Each structure stands twice: as structure tokens, then as C-alpha cells.
Amino acid sequence: MLNDFLYLMNAELLITIIIFILLFLKLSNEEWKNEGLLNFINILLVINLAAGFFYIPKGNLFGDMFHTSELVTFEKNLLNLGTLIISLQSYDWLKGHKHVPEFYMLLLSTLLGMFFMISSNNLLMFYLGLELSTIPLAALSNFDLDKRRSSEAAFKMIISSAFSSGLLLFGISMLYGATGTLNFMGLKAHLTGNSFQVFSFILLLAGFAFKISAVPFHLWTADVYEGSPVAVTSYLSVISKGAILFVMVSVFYNVFTPLASSWYNMIFLISVATMIIGNLFALRQQNMKRFLAFSSIAQIGFILVGLSAQSIAGSSSVIFFILIYIFSNLGAFGVISLVSAITGKEDMDDYRGFYKTNPVLSWVLAISLFSLAGVPPMAGFFGKFFLLFAGAGKGNYSLIVIAALNMVVSLYYYLKVIKFMFMDANEHPIQKIKAHWQPKMAMAICVGGILITGIASGAYNYIHSLLK
Amino acid sequence: MNLSLLILLPLLSAVAIIPLKGAKPARVISLISSSLQLILAFALLYFYWNERSAGNTAAMLFESNYTWYAPLHINYHVGVDGISVAMILLTAFVVLAGILVSWNVEKLNREFFFLLLFLSMGAYGFFISLDLFTLFFFLEVAVIPKFLLIGIWGSGKKEYSAMKLALMLMAGSALVFVGLIGLYLNTNAGNGQHTFDLLQIAQMNIPLSAQKFFFPFAFVGFGIFGALFPFHTWVPDGHSSAPTAASMFLAGISMKLGGYGCLRVATFLMPEAAHQYSWIIIVLASIAILYGAFATMMQTDLKYINAYSSVSHCGFVLLGIGILTKTAITGAVMQMVSHGLMTALFFAGIGMIYDRTHTRQLSQLGGLLKIMPFISTVFVIAGLCSLGLPGFSGFVAEVTVFMGGWQNVDNFYRIATIVACASIVVTAVYILRAVGKVIMGPLTMTGGGSPLVPKGIDAKWNERWAAILLITGIVAIGVAPFWLNDLVTPAAETILNKLSSIVK
Numbered sequence: 001m002l003n004d005f006l007y008l009m010n011a012e013l014l015i016t017i018i019i020f021i022l023l024f025l026k027l028s029n030e031e032w033k034n035e036g037l038l039n040f041i042n043i044l045l046v047i048n049l050a051a052g053f054f055y056i057p058k059g060n061l062f063g064d065m066f067h068t069s070e071l072v073t074f075e076k077n078l079l080n081l082g083t084l085i086i087s088l089q090s091y092d093w094l095k096g097h098k099h100v101p102e103f104y105m106l107l108l109s110t111l112l113g114m115f116f117m118i119s120s121n122n123l124l125m126f127y128l129g130l131e132l133s134t135i136p137l138a139a140l141s142n143f144d145l146d147k148r149r150s151s152e153a154a155f156k157m158i159i160s161s162a163f164s165s166g167l168l169l170f171g172i173s174m175l176y177g178a179t180g181t182l183n184f185m186g187l188k189a190h191l192t193g194n195s196f197q198v199f200s201f202i203l204l205l206a207g208f209a210f211k212i213s214a215v216p217f218h219l220w221t222a223d224v225y226e227g228s229p230v231a232v233t234s235y236l237s238v239i240s241k242g243a244i245l246f247v248m249v250s251v252f253y254n255v256f257t258p259l260a261s262s263w264y265n266m267i268f269l270i271s272v273a274t275m276i277i278g279n280l281f282a283l284r285q286q287n288m289k290r291f292l293a294f295s296s297i298a299q300i301g302f303i304l305v306g307l308s309a310q311s312i313a314g315s316s317s318v319i320f321f322i323l324i325y326i327f328s329n330l331g332a333f334g335v336i337s338l339v340s341a342i343t344g345k346e347d348m349d350d351y352r353g354f355y356k357t358n359p360v361l362s363w364v365l366a367i368s369l370f371s372l373a374g375v376p377p378m379a380g381f382f383g384k385f386f387l388l389f390a391g392a393g394k395g396n397y398s399l400i401v402i403a404a405l406n407m408v409v410s411l412y413y414y415l416k417v418i419k420f421m422f423m424d425a426n427e428h429p430i431q432k433i434k435a436h437w438q439p440k441m442a443m444a445i446c447v448g449g450i451l452i453t454g455i456a457s458g459a460y461n462y463i464h465s466l467l468k
Numbered sequence: 469m470n471l472s473l474l475i476l477l478p479l480l481s482a483v484a485i486i487p488l489k490g491a492k493p494a495r496v497i498s499l500i501s502s503s504l505q506l507i508l509a510f511a512l513l514y515f516y517w518n519e520r521s522a523g524n525t526a527a528m529l530f531e532s533n534y535t536w537y538a539p540l541h542i543n544y545h546v547g548v549d550g551i552s553v554a555m556i557l558l559t560a561f562v563v564l565a566g567i568l569v570s571w572n573v574e575k576l577n578r579e580f581f582f583l584l585l586f587l588s589m590g591a592y593g594f595f596i597s598l599d600l601f602t603l604f605f606f607l608e609v610a611v612i613p614k615f616l617l618i619g620i621w622g623s624g625k626k627e628y629s630a631m632k633l634a635l636m637l638m639a640g641s642a643l644v645f646v647g648l649i650g651l652y653l654n655t656n657a658g659n660g661q662h663t664f665d666l667l668q669i670a671q672m673n674i675p676l677s678a679q680k681f682f683f684p685f686a687f688v689g690f691g692i693f694g695a696l697f698p699f700h701t702w703v704p705d706g707h708s709s710a711p712t713a714a715s716m717f718l719a720g721i722s723m724k725l726g727g728y729g730c731l732r733v734a735t736f737l738m739p740e741a742a743h744q745y746s747w748i749i750i751v752l753a754s755i756a757i758l759y760g761a762f763a764t765m766m767q768t769d770l771k772y773i774n775a776y777s778s779v780s781h782c783g784f785v786l787l788g789i790g791i792l793t794k795t796a797i798t799g800a801v802m803q804m805v806s807h808g809l810m811t812a813l814f815f816a817g818i819g820m821i822y823d824r825t826h827t828r829q830l831s832q833l834g835g836l837l838k839i840m841p842f843i844s845t846v847f848v849i850a851g852l853c854s855l856g857l858p859g860f861s862g863f864v865a866e867v868t869v870f871m872g873g874w875q876n877v878d879n880f881y882r883i884a885t886i887v888a889c890a891s892i893v894v895t896a897v898y899i900l901r902a903v904g905k906v907i908m909g910p911l912t913m914t915g916g917g918s919p920l921v922p923k924g925i926d927a928k929w930n931e932r933w934a935a936i937l938l939i940t941g942i943v944a945i946g947v948a949p950f951w952l953n954d955l956v957t958p959a960a961e962t963i964l965n966k967l968s969s970i971v972k
Contacts, residue, residue, distance in 0.1 A: 426501055
């Protein structure tokens with residue numbers, strides 16, 4: 001039993017150990033220099049990431065509450081990778097921050113929550129993980145301690161997530177009433193597709209949609225993204241959404257199969273609305289963080305197209321896209337966080353003439369944006385192609401036509417940023433930025449990932465083989 | 469011969485440019501790379517003839533096929549037939565000429581040559597792909613470099629034009645995307661498996677309802693690339709704002725991606741739908757031909773003249789495809805090659821004139837023959853080829869299309885042919901007017917307000933070589949059209965065999 005416990009929960013235990021190390025560091029009387037501390041934490045995160053590849057556990061624990069498999073470990077590794085990239089990127093911001101250990105303790109607690117969520121085999125466990133991953137995030141949003149917008153963001157975040165958790169919890173309790181169990185396999189056996197179950201499923205879906213900020217539950221996103229520190233924004237938009245989507249894939253595909261025909265229609269509607277509204281709002285944004293917030297809403301719409309496929313191609317394309325999305329979105333956020341940390345500029349207009357002063361950073365941002373827009377040879381092209389491709393497998397071509405046209409609209413606003421950087425002149429461009437090696441490394445990982453993941457088919461084939 | 473070399477060569481040379489500093493190494497590497505590309509294209513032609521004359525009648529030669537995404541049945545599958553070989557030759561010619569012409573780009577040399585080479589990689593990849601996914605991949609690869617080339621190095625309202633071009637072409641590829649996915653899902657390669665493989669799909673019979681639904685997506689999508697009326701509006705803006713080399717690439721290569729796609733994907737794979745919709749294609753193509761010609765008459769900017777005349781000339785390509793006879797399709801391919809070379813030459817000539825006079829307005833130019841005889845001669849040759857003078861490639865190609873059109877006994881096709889023929893008169897008007905105004909007459913001493921530079925400003929070595937290269941191509945086709953004809957006809961036959969085996 002103890003052995004099982006140690007082996008199967010190795011990812012969670014490692015994170016917990018790191019949190020405790022940080023706690024003791026904080027409690028000791030020693031004054032730690034931020035640079036050294038950050039490097040130390042980054043090394044811990046690298047070890048944490050590497051350990052995930054080292055041993056791949058399979059099995060269930062705690063009376064089927066917790067389960068893990070090759071796929072689950074892969075998903076956890078992806079989240080670890082994303083967290084490491086964000087940590088490297090926020091080096092410049094955290095260097096001058098007074099509360100580095102607290103930042104990481106909160107960050108890793110949310111990561112731990114996500115791990116439990118992904119590993120859950122029971123709605124109760126899932127809810128526990130979800131809350132563990134949400135509440136510290138609200139505190140993180142507040143981490144620009146001297147900015148009012150930041151605390152406003154945190155407040156919005158906590159209120160809206162409390163509301164969505166309420167919906168979710170209501171849905172869960174109604175499901176329990178309808179089926180008498182919270183275990184995933186038990187649920188599947190008891191689901192018949194009657195209207196009461198569909199109604200409770202809608203509540204559950206609303207909770208999910210809140211967390212991934214799908215339309216019409218997206219209203220909190222832009223303000224929270226704008227107010228939070230860039231590191232937290234990128235964490236919110238990539239890691240926390242990614243984790244929820246992983247859960248959605250497994251829950252929708254494995255548990256709610258008896259309701260498949262009704263959830264297809266719901267996902268279809270949400271997906272179309274999310275793509276269109278996310279795109280329309282992104283067109284008009286002037287702040288880079290808000291812009292990426294809305295563009296990430298639109299991306300969620302595309303992901304839902306893949307999710308609607310109800311086939312192995314669908315689930316693997318969603319997971320594959322999240323892998324690519326981690327690289328692309330974090331690549332873009334990396335540049336923005338660097339610029340914001342050093343110059344404090346976050347407006348799109350400030351990026352005019354960016355190429356003249358910072359050619360390398362411009363290319364990094366351009367490559368990331370091209371990948372988000374789905375332009376080959378970047379990985380985003382493959383990701384989006386496979387999502388739509390899987391969605392088309394269902395035979396509903398209207399969804400694919402809408403999605404394909406939305407890709408054109410989204411290209412417009414991505415190209416607008418490219419135009420600002422490469423083509424426009426500016427009297428006061430952002431000065432030449434000297435980055436430390438940590439953010440450079442993070443950008444190199446992102447760019448490398450963007451260029452390789454698509455052309456080399458290994459990642460997709462691996463994901464597909466896990467889902468078979 | 470390994471076709472992947474055609475992709476690897478531009479790709480590797482583009483990557484090799486990145487770490488270099490300064491203008492010189494970048495352009496030397498690009499020149500070497502593009503010369504090698506031309507040699508490679510000729511080697512391909514040579515090997516292709518050898519294989520064919522040795523009696524190899526396979527539809528595609530030099531095939532290689534690797535699995536790319538196994539779960540989705542996506543392969544990297546390449547191979548060539550006569551049409552692809554012709555298009556590859558065209559690409560190699562235009563790339564070399566384009567790089568020669570842009571020898572003295574003002575700013576950001578490295579990036580400029582990187583994008584040019586990258587663009588050429590997309591074009592080669594597109595022409596050799598036999599897998600629909602690979603084909604689509606390369607089609608899109610070629611879009612963004614154009615956006616950057618126009619937006620950064622262009623002139624006039626370049627940002628607007630670049631954005632318009634990128635969005636319209638992306639909308640085109642979105643339609644192509646829907647068409648391709650629809651095609652894929654209606655294939656049946658046994659046990660419910662689907663395939664993207666072009667040759668395998670060609671062997672199958674796609675259900676007629678699916679063809680009728682997806683043919684418009686694929687054809688219009690590719691048609692946007694090939695300036696199909698009414699989706700041609702990106703052409704004039706894009707071409708006129710682009711720097712010289714990019715205009716040459718745009719008109720010479722990337723508009724041909726559209727024509728080639730219409731032929732190879734839409735018509736070849738969905739022949740019944742192509743037959744049913746052919747009247748719409750013909751009507752649209754005829755409108756494009758006439759409308760393009762008349763619109764050109766009204767233009768006063770040299771680049772706009774050539775851009776609108778490109779709309780008109782590319783109409784012949786689509787007309788040839790729409791008419792669906794062997795001769796017409798051969799003519800369409802010949803027109804693609806001919807127009808590619810001719811329009812590249814035209815844009816090169818305009819670029820050279822603009823570099824020296826700093827104006828492209830007809831009203832401000834005149835008598836250039838007196839001070840720049842070489843450039844003026846180039847300009848005249850391009851003009852004469854454009855209006856279809858015998859001896860140049862334009863004549864051969866257009867006549868082939870007309871003959872193909874007449875072969876179809878249906879009155880509708882013949883009327884379309886007559887309408888298209890009539891446009892030649894209009895073409896003659898605007899070409900002769902432009903050439904006469906710019907080349908002949910008294911020398912205008914002002915160019916956009918600045919005094920014209922003194923004598924000794926004729927073409928430099930790089931420009932001479934670029935022009936000679938393209939003129940060689942044009943004359944070679946014009947004087948000895950049979951080699952191109954022999955190259956293309958068997959491939960056109962393959963496309964039509966599929967059609968005639970089903971229809972009638």
C-alpha cells in the first residue's frame with residue numbers, strides 16, 4: 001500500500017516536497033537573494049519535469065478515487081513543462097519582488113490541484129482538485145502588490161470562480177441524486193440520458209465553460225487577464241485552461257458517453273459562439289494582454305470543435321493542440337512579460353517599430369503569433385488543422401466552414417501586431433532589451449517547440465497511441 | 469532523381485542566411501542557391517525526358533512516399549508529371565531572375581532574401597506534392613512571406629495591400645481546406661479508411677453529391693489565388709505595392725499556384741462536378757478576361773497596368789481549365805508558364821524604370837529609349853509578348869486555348885472563345901499605348917519632380933542577366949512551342965481521360 005502510494009502519486013508528492021522546501025526556506029531566518037533563490041527554484045522545477053519522464057505509473061488508489069495512467073502522466077508532464085517555461089519567463093519580474101517563495105508556493109499549489117483533478121476518478125476528487133487549483137490562483141492574480149488593478153482582478157476572479165464552482169457543485173449534487181454515485185464508472189453505468197440528467201449535465205458544463213472562459217461565460221477573462229501580472233495571466237490562459245480541457249476530454253469521452261448526442265449540440269453551440277465572439281472582441285483590443293485574452297477565448301472555440309468530434313482523432317487533436325498552445329501562447333507571453341517587466345509598456349501601439357530595436361524578440365513574438373494563427377510551418381497549423389479535421393469527421397460541415405472562416409478573421413488581428421512590429425515607424429520605440437538567460441532559454445524552448453512539434457509527427461502519434 | 473532536393477535546397481540556403489551579417493553574403497548565397505535551383509530544374513527536365521522516352525508511362529515519375537501522420541493517413545508523397553515539371557521550370561526561372569533583380573535592396577537584406585527563398589520553397593513543394601495535406605501545407609507556407617515582403621519593402625499603401633492580400637489568400641485557403649477535408653471524408657480506401665493521396669483518389673469515384681458540394685469550395689479557393697473573378701481584387705493592390713522581386717514572384721509563381729490547384733485538385737479529382745460547373749467557370753473567366761482588359765485601359769500606373777492585365781491573362785488559364793478539352797488544358801498550362809515568364813519580365817522592366825525615374829505614372833514618363841535602350845527593349849519585348857505577338861510565348865499559349873475552345877462544338881463554348889479572342893484587341897490598345905508613351909516620344913526630363921539622372925544609367929549586369937534569362941524562356945516557348953506542348957499534353961490527357969471515362 002505504501003509502495004503504491006509512493007509510486008502512483010510520485011508527481012503529486014514531488015510538487016508537495018517542493019512546496020515544503022519553499023516553506024522552510026521562507027521560515028528560516030536567512031535572507032535569500034532573489035537571483036539565487038529563483039535559480040534554485042528553477043532547478044527544482046527542471047528536476048520535477050525530468051522525474052515525470054523517468055517513471056510512468058499506472059493504477060488506482062484510495063478505492064478508485066485516484067487513478068493514473070500513461071496518458072495522465074503525459075498530461076501532467078505537459079503542465080510541468082508549461083510551469084517551468086512560465087517560471088523562467090517571469091525571472092525579470094520576480095527578481096525585484098519581495099515575496100518570491102510565496103509566489104511559487106501558491107503557483108505550485110494550483111499545479112498540485114490540477115494534478116489531482118486530472119487524476120480524479122470521482123467527481124468529489126475532481127471538485128477538490130478544482131478548488132485547490134482555483135483559490136490560490138486568485139491570490140496569485142493579486143501579486144502585483146502595489147497595483148490596484150491587480151487586486152481588482154483577484155476580486156473578480158474569486159467571485160466569478162466561486163459562482164462557477166457553485167454551478168458545478170449544484171450539477172454534481174443533482175447528478176448524485178440521479179445516479180446515486182459519484183464514481184466515474186458508476187456514473188457511466190447509471191446515465192440514461194433522461195432530461196433530469198441532461199439538465200444536471202448542463203450545470204456541470206457551465207462550470208467547465210466558466211473555467212475555460214467559453215462564451216457566454218467569458219466575461220471575467222479580459223479584466224482578470226489585464227489586471228494580473230503577466231506571469232499569472234499566461235498561467236491562467238495556458239496551464240489552468242489546459243488542465244480543465246484535459247479533464248473535459250476524459251470526462252466527456254469516457255463518462256458522459258450516454259449523453260453524447262445532447263452534449264454534441266451544446267458543444268457545437270458554445271464552440272461557434274466562442275469562436276465568433278472571441279474573434280470580434282479581439283479585433284478591437286489595444287492592450288496586448290487583453291488582446292491575447294480574447295484571442296485565447298477564440299482558441300478555446302477551435303479546441304471545442306475538436307472536442308465535439310467524439311472520436312480518438314478528436315481527443316488526440318485536443319491534447320496535441322494544448323501541447324502546441326503551451327509553446328505558442330507562452331512564446332507570445334514571454335516577449336510581452338519581458339517588455340512589460342523592463343519597460344512597463346503593454347499597449348499595442350508601443351510595439352510599433354519593435355523590429356528596429358529588438359529583432360530577435362520580434363521574431364519570437366511573430367513566430368508565436370503565426371503559430372496561434374495557424375500558419376505553416378509553425379506547429380499551430382497542424383494543431384488547428386487536426387482539430388477541424390477531427391470535427392469534420394462527424395460530418396457536420398457547417399461547423400468546419402464557420403471555423404475555417406474564423407481562422408481568417410483571427411489572422412487579421414495577429415497580422416496587425418506583426419504589422420505594428422515590422423512595418424510601422426515609431427519615434428519612441430521600446431528600447432533595446434537585454435534579457436537574462438532564463439527568459440531567453442524559455443523563448444528558445446517555445447520557438448523550438450513551435451518549429452518542431454508540427455513538422456515532426458512524433459508527438460501526435462504518441463498521443464494517439466496513448467488514447468487507443 | 470530525388471524531388472525533395474527542390475524543397476531542401478531553398479530551405480537550407482534560407483536557413484544558412486540567418487546567422488550571416490551584412491548584405492553581401494546573403495545575396496551571394498541566394499544567387500548560388502537559385503542558380504542551383506535552375507540547374508536542378510533542368511536536370512529534372514532531362515531525367516524526365518529520359519524516363520519518358522525510355523517508355524515509362526506511369527502517371528507520375530520520381531515518386532517518393534513517406535508516412536507523416538500515420539493515424540490520419542497523411543503522407544509526404546511527391547512526384548512529377550509534365551505539368552509539374554513545366555511549373556517547376558517556371559519557378560526556377562522566376563526565382564533566379566527575381567533574386568538578380570533585387571540585388572540592391574535598400575534595407576534588411578538578410579530578411580528579404582530569406583523570405584524570397586522561403587517563398588520559393590513553398591512553390592516547389594506545392595508543385596511536387598501528391599498528397600492533399602502536403603499540398604495544402606505548402607500552399608499556406610507561401611502566403612505569409614508575401615505579406616511580409618509587401619508590407620516591409622513595398623511602396624505606396626503597402627500595409628493595406630499586404631493585409632488585403634494575406635486575408636484574401638487565407639480566405640482562399642480556408643475554402644480549399646473545407647474542400648480538401650470534404651474530399652478526404654468521401655474517399656474510401658477500403659475498411660472505411662480515408663486517404664489524402666492524390667493518385668489514389670484519382671482512381672476512386674467520389675459520389676456525385678459530394679463532388680457537387682465540395683468542388684465549388686476547392687475551385688473558388690484555388691481560384692482566389694489564381695485571380696478568379698470576382699475574387700481578383702487583391703491582385704492589383706498586391707502587385708502594385710510589392711517590391712519588384714515580390715511582384716515577380718506574386719504574378720509569376722503564386723498566381724500559378726491557384727491555376728495549378730484548380731487543375732490538379734479540383735478538376736482532376738472531381739471531374740463530374742467540373743463538367744457540371746464548367747459553364748460557370750467559363751462565364752467567370754470570360755468576364756475576368758474582358759473586364760481585366762478594359763480595366764487596364766483606364767490605368768495610369770505601370771504596375772497597375774500589368775496587374776490588371778494579369779487578371780485578364782490569368783482568365784485564359786481558368787478559361788482553358790473550364791473548357792475541358794485536351795488542347796484547352798494544355799493551353800491553360802502553357803499560358804501559366806508563358807504568363808509567369810512574361811509578367812515577371814514586365815515587372816522587372818517596370819522595377820528598373822522605377823528605380824531610375826522614381827515614378828511609375830504614364831504621364832510623367834517618356835522617351836526612355838534614348839537614355840536606357842536595354843531596359844526599354846526589355847519593356848517592349850514584355851509588352852509584345854503580352855499582346856500575343858507570334859514568336860513569343862503569349863501567342864502560342866493563347867492560340868492553344870482558343871483552339872481548344874473551338875474544338876468543343878457546343879455554341880456556348882464557341883461564344884466564350886470569341887469573347888476571349890476579342891479581348892486581344894483591347895490588350896493591344898493598352899500595351900501599345902503604354903509602351904509608346906514610355907519608350908517613344910520626347911524625353912521627359914522630370915521623374916516625379918526630380919531631374920532625370922544623366923546618361924549611363926542603363927541596366928546593370930544583374931538586371932541584364934535577369935532580363936536575358938526571362939526573354940530566353942519566352943522566345944524558346946514562342947519559337948519552339950512543341951517541347952512544352954509535348955511535355956504537357958500527356959499529363960493533360962491523363963486528367964481528361966478520367967473525365968471522359970465518366971462523362972458521356
